[in-house]
Amino acid sequence: RVLFRSVDTKVYKPTFTSTIDGKIVSGRQFLQIDERAFVVGMVAMNKDPNDRKSFSESFQAFARFHKDHPNSVLHVHSEKSGTGGGVNLVELASCAGIPEQAIRFTNQYAYMIGFPPELMALMYTAFDVLLAPSKGEGFGVPLIEAQACGVPVITSAFTSQTELVGNGWLVSGQAWWDGPSRSWYQTPNVFEIERALNKAYSADLTTMQEECVQFAADYDADHVYDKFWRPYLTSLDGTPEA
Numbered sequence: 001r002v003l004f005r006s007v008d009t010k011v012y013k014p015t016f017t018s019t020i021d022g023k024i025v026s027g028r029q030f031l032q033i034d035e036r037a038f039v040v041g042m043v044a045m046n047k048d049p050n051d052r053k054s055f056s057e058s059f060q061a062f063a064r065f066h067k068d069h070p071n072s073v074l075h076v077h078s079e080k081s082g083t084g085g086g087v088n089l090v091e092l093a094s095c096a097g098i099p100e101q102a103i104r105f106t107n108q109y110a111y112m113i114g115f116p117p118e119l120m121a122l123m124y125t126a127f128d129v130l131l132a133p134s135k136g137e138g139f140g141v142p143l144i145e146a147q148a149c150g151v152p153v154i155t156s157a158f159t160s161q162t163e164l165v166g167n168g169w170l171v172s173g174q175a176w177w178d179g180p181s182r183s184w185y186q187t188p189n190v191f192e193i194e195r196a197l198n199k200a201y202s203a204d205l206t207t208m209q210e211e212c213v214q215f216a217a218d219y220d221a222d223h224v225y226d227k228f229w230r231p232y233l234t235s236l237d238g239t240p241e242a
Helices: 027-031 055-068 089-096 108-113 117-126 141-148 159-163 190-202 205-219 221-237
Strands: 017-020 023-026 038-043 072-077 103-105 129-132 153-156 168-171 173-178 183-188
Touching (some): 017 027, 017 117, 038 055, 038 117, 038 190, 055 072, 055 089, 072 117, 089 103, 117 141, 129 190, 141 153, 141 205, 153 159, 153 190, 168 190
Parallel strands (some): 129 153
Antiparallel strands (some): 173 183
16 A cells, blocks of 8 residues: 555645735635636646546546536646657647637746645645646655645556545556556546546535545645654664653
């Protein structure tokens, strides 16, 4: 099980407002997205030419979903040009059929500098659902960060991701062989992602929030240290637990 990884739930928690430059702003104001929009968020590194984070499948599914739900917006927290070895996400969004006004990218300068955790929590809380159907993960930190902020997730029924959904939806797909790593990945099915987005759209997200937060609490850094790391480290040197 993937229990030795953790997040700081003192920071990653439902965060509806923050003070920026002396002004109190909501998460939607921070992202410059209409408060009435249905916001699908992606938080993923764009460094893999094989698109391990499944931007291609996610964008196709969102384009289909948006046709039926024109109030929806996709916010992508990633490097958008693909200069780090990944995919040109602006070009991909256009080719997938996402209208220009329906997709937002995090300010690229701010992204490269790095968001402080408090602003990451503000951003997560502004999402209605996190879309993260990766082809394979050793853990998948954004899944826990989002749920710690009360946001349900859509992810792949594959590798560690199956263990990291306290509240949300799993999508299946077909196996894909990655030669360099000599390992199987799973390419998520576009239509299953679309169905999951429709389920999220019709769900009572307010009632799901507390279940998300409670699930993420099992991955709190202090809890993981006390329950797993302290006994493990003690077993290495024989020192009795404090």
